[in-house]
């Protein structure tokens with residue numbers, strides 16, 4: 001398909017966010033063009049499994065997660081073959097009294113917003129995930145509605161549905177510049193320049209994941225996103241071991257103290273941890289430098305997982321903001337420019353709900369979920385907006 005000379009809305013980035021937003025916008029009657037410099041879903045949305053959850057402590061994150069779960073269930077239903085959605089639950093483990101209290105407070109808030117999450121005993125946690133050493137835990141929270149889906153299938157489903165409804169979705173086209181005009185009222189979006197030509201547009205959606213800062217610079221705004229490599233690996237376990245082939249699926253299990261995690265998946269156990277030694281950067285080569293941190297945490301919380309032989313590993317980029325929460329909103333500096341990025345490791349689960357928010361912001365109407373706390377300007381030196389404090393950051 002040739003690059004059109006104009007579109008009402010240009011979306012930069014063909015990952016989960018860009019495509020979920022494109023699908024919502026084209027359904028609302030907007031003329032949408034998605035530009036992806038590589039292949040659809042080749043950024044962070046290439047992750048083999050994406051956890052989907054509403055287990056958070058910030059009300060905005062809970063609301064986006066809950067809406068995301070509803071929308072993923074609907075997408076799974078309407079997509080031939082589904083998107084690999086499995087409601088195996090999320091199990092967050094507390095190893096200190098302070099963490100247990102934080103889980104109690106956030107679970108109470110989730111329940112007040114309609115969730116069926118509950119705080120459970122260490123013994124119950126170890127029943128749900130037999131790799132856990134109950135004696136290392138103080139408490140846990142379990143939310144049965146959470147689970148996982150396959151990002152590649154979700155990306156393909158949104159792209160197919162958006163295209164069917166008339167959106168133009170182009171791969172191999174890189175946005176290299178953003179043109180704005182100023183007729184005395186302040187700057188507003190006029191066009192994007194790309195490796196294939198120029199496209200005039202009224203609205204621009206920055207959904208470029210870990211690369212969003214450079215896209216923001218093209219428009220003269222700061223989008224405070226820092227890329228940080230995150231690595232995961234799959235391990236096979238015998239057929240009679242917990243989470244083994246044919247066994248009851250394990251919940252997505254996380255240790256709040258260290259961010260150690262072990263998830264059951266059809267491809268074996270998925271293991272990971274936030275490696276504090278990882279320096280920011282765009283490198284996405286996989287190596288095993290994260291394993292010492294993983295093993296040290298596993299030795300305390302799930303000792304039988306130490307030294308488990310790994311089958312295959314994968315590295316992707318977290319798109320981190322200073323408070324590890326998303327940047328969602330209309331830019332205060334450039335009219336027509338909407339930012340939807342910086343999801344800091346929970347962008348897949350928030351994509352369906354944020355897609356709706358982006359649609360509403362472009363249409364100039366108030367989104368159903370209040371996203372004011374995610375203002376892209378909250379880190380500006382002149383901003384008085386509070387930073388978000390989220391307990392369930394992995």
Ligand SMILES: Cc1cc2nc3c(=O)[nH]c(=O)nc-3n(C[C@H](O)[C@H](O)[C@H](O)COP(=O)(O)OP(=O)(O)OC[C@H]3O[C@@H](n4cnc5c(N)ncnc54)[C@H](O)[C@@H]3O)c2cc1C
Nearest residue numbers: 013015016017037043044045051175209316346347348349
């Ligand atoms: C190991 C790992 C585990 C994760 N686990 C989870 C999880 O369990 N649950 C969860 O919700 N999230 C998880 N995430 C985070 C999640 O994958 C991301 O938040 C999400 O995929 C971000 O989607 P996106 O569309 O914003 O970005 P991306 O998928 O990165 O898409 C951005 C796209 O923009 C394109 N682009 C960049 N610059 C330009 C340009 N100038 N012109 C055109 N195109 C451009 C890129 O090529 C890219 O395809 C995890 C991430 C990693 C790395």
